[in-house]
Amino acid sequence: MQLTVWTYEGPPHIGAMRVATAMTGLHYILHAPQGDTYADLLFTMIERRGQRPPVTYTTFEARDLGSDTAEIFKRAAVDAVERFQPEAIIVGASCTAELIQDDPGGLARTLGLDVPVIPLELPSYSKKENWGASETFYRLVRGLAQPSLRPKKNGAGRPVCNILGPTALGFRHRDDVREITGLLAHCGIAVNIVAPLGASPSELQFLPVADFNVVLYPEIAEAAARYLEKEFGQPYTRTIPIGVGATEDFVAEVCALAGVPAPDLSDYLSNLPWWSRSVDSNYLTGKRVFVFGDATHAIAAARVAAEELAFTVVGIGTYSREFARPVREAAAAHGVEALITDDYLEVEAAITALQPELILGTQMERHIAKRLGIPCAVISAPVHVQDFPARYAPQMGFEGANVLFDTWVHPLLMGLEEHLLGMFRDDFEFHDEAGASHLGGHAAVPQETAPAALEVGVPTLVWTHDAENELKKIPFFVRGKARRNTEAFARDQMLDTVTLDILYDAKARYGR
């Protein structure tokens, strides 16, 4: 049993819904009790979709158990096919129906429906949302891709690829697809099929036509891409084009796969490199940033943070246990320990201990950040309604890099403003609570934690009046760190009192 307050991922059938809702002409018959229909609001409210997800829930009740839950399933399937006229259906069970073992796949086959039926086995008690999306997409690809459509010999004409992975309720998936499609066109590569987002079951038949696959979201599409590689010899991309460097690497990778020369990117380049080099950005140097999200976005964000904004990555983690390995490797490259957990409280504890100056995380970290008074930008699912902006805001490609610069730097104080706050910190209008004008003039209440004091057995340090007063003169946004460093320094020296001299000795040791 796992005690959970908030979860990063829903159950696996939510992943299946994300695939079904992304597609057209597909319907999902889900054997589930009435309460599970809450899932519709994820799509209609959070993503503001104007149609209900293409899902029919059987909504069986206690009184049906043991008698006719299977009948209810069959009737629901027949009715749904008649009403919605899908090209294909997927059938499966949620956690409760898994326990009553009605075998939706078997039942659906007995109905003689005139549409392809793809059964899903999504173990609710061991797997989660992303796995469910991946498995569903894999089953669809496996069930629908037509071997006969594989061209005998490629090489003639313009190279074509598929784009795999975008789903409903994905973090900026729709905008990423538009950005990457444009970039591929610029490289002279055509897109055959984008899937699941916007694809119909009949279009999935044509997946083998492409020369290779572009995998944008490995959590969802890697299993399908591996199958397509094995079955049809279609290679797939490994680079995730998030950030300028990664986008350039991606262009090199796709051009190699397509056998085309690298294009001239000079018209295409991002503003990020210059924005990052311009003097105002100097103050960004070494900002301590904590990164958490799905593995793909966390790894990519850490690279951008370190290489393209000159931040210092002080922590990186993921809730995707299936992708723990690459995150551990990335963490090692940044010289930190990876945090692999889906326990929100553990993430909160890590952030509290690290006191970063910026958090790049999910909706959940946004809430942690708000509480701790730390600036935050969202880089990964799980998402909320404000992560679906009205404007075009991709994360990928060169325009995506511009978006990253803006959205990560915006929550921080502006460079000049930070200087002024330091210079005039005793001025009555620049007092700590004034906050940054671009954030509405109200500073979030920074929490000056003294983590060491919470640990049992560690004696509490006493600050002299002078030292405490001096600490107050340090701008609030670095004060927590200063206190922590000073106390660590004092403990190192086996001291029990922090004096003015100790404060400055510690400053000399730690810098800034």
Next chain:
Amino acid sequence: MTTLLPRAGAMRPGDLPASVPVLRERGQREVFCGLTSIMWLHRKIQDAFFLIVGSRTCAHLMQSAAGVMIFAEPRFATAIIEERDLAGMADMNEELARTVARLLERRPDIRLLFLVGSCPSEVIKLDLGRAAERLSQVHAPHVRILNFSGSGIETTFTQGEDACLAALVPSLPETLPGAPSLLIAGALADVVEDQFCRLLEQLGIANVSFLPGRKAGEMPAVGPGTRFLLAQPWLKDTARALEDRGAVHLPAPFPLGAEGTTAWLKAAADAWGVSAARFAAVTDMPRARATRSLQRYLPLLSGKSLFCFPDSQIEIPLARFLSREAGMEICEVGTPYLHASHMKPELDLLGADVQLSEGQDVDRQMDRCRAARPDVSVCGMGLANPLEREGLTTKWSIELVFTPIQGYDQAGDLAELIARPLMRKGRLAV
């Protein structure tokens, strides 16, 4: 599957005219399960914790229905059953005991713990009643542990509150013999409770208490001298449990709007033998104020049509208020469950010619809604945007359980809730 039964067939015979049959449907239901009640119950009982014993789906439902994650550590959580737990039952009880011990250690402020059953815990027949008894002994006297089910195979949305309160009733203290007491059942906003207390006191009704109390140690007493009013329409099992303790139900319409609130207070006043003159002296002024507060919304609401999808069971009292006090026309009133005797005073007021439906077949019901093209549809969050996209104006029904809407001084707020989407529609030019 749709069956048409004459309405009288569903009620106690002879109670109601049978002109329009109740439409009973058993297709796909688009409603929350009872777990969702925890969303307001955990705010209401300030030292109670709700531990759902369920699946990742249950945890995800709570998170999605909460919408925004406002609370650092809310007083609810889910013990997620995992594959290895399903291997053996003995193991699962130990796991549960360990989880509870860890939780209580972390949260020493908790005095009352509910083990909340879910579909998975019920299907595998995990006996949470027994577990609650056993764990109560371990953690007594500091923490009391009770159990109820919020599962979707047993309960719909607000029925979770019913199950919770019904579970509390057997453990309520016994009233002292002597003066009768008035108990008001159903979670209300504190501000509404306080308003009712003042009015009842002016009527000379002392000894008023509320179920649930605001703290575990402040639960009301109950006994044969207790008369009770239902403040919410979804308390079937709670009412029965109170009756088992000897309490007597005072039938009344629910306290929505000036008329409903007056009739509801009148039921108590009559039981206490309050004179008509005194009742008028106490209620005339707030009643007039309630009517006044409605005035500014009448031009927007009167003559407009309303369609209610089934959600919380507040639909019938809501429709009664909107038709009688705001002049709206009713297309259809859906309810997840129609309690014949609790709803009788409402239905007497609503009239016999209103189309009622019980249960749901969401696709058919949406077809009916599209055909009726109501001016406002009250519906769940899963349906609101799809209906808006089709040009229909909607109001989220969940707001009716989260917003204080009962009593005289909230009558205007209730009207405003329904009028707001119409006002918005009137303003938008894009």
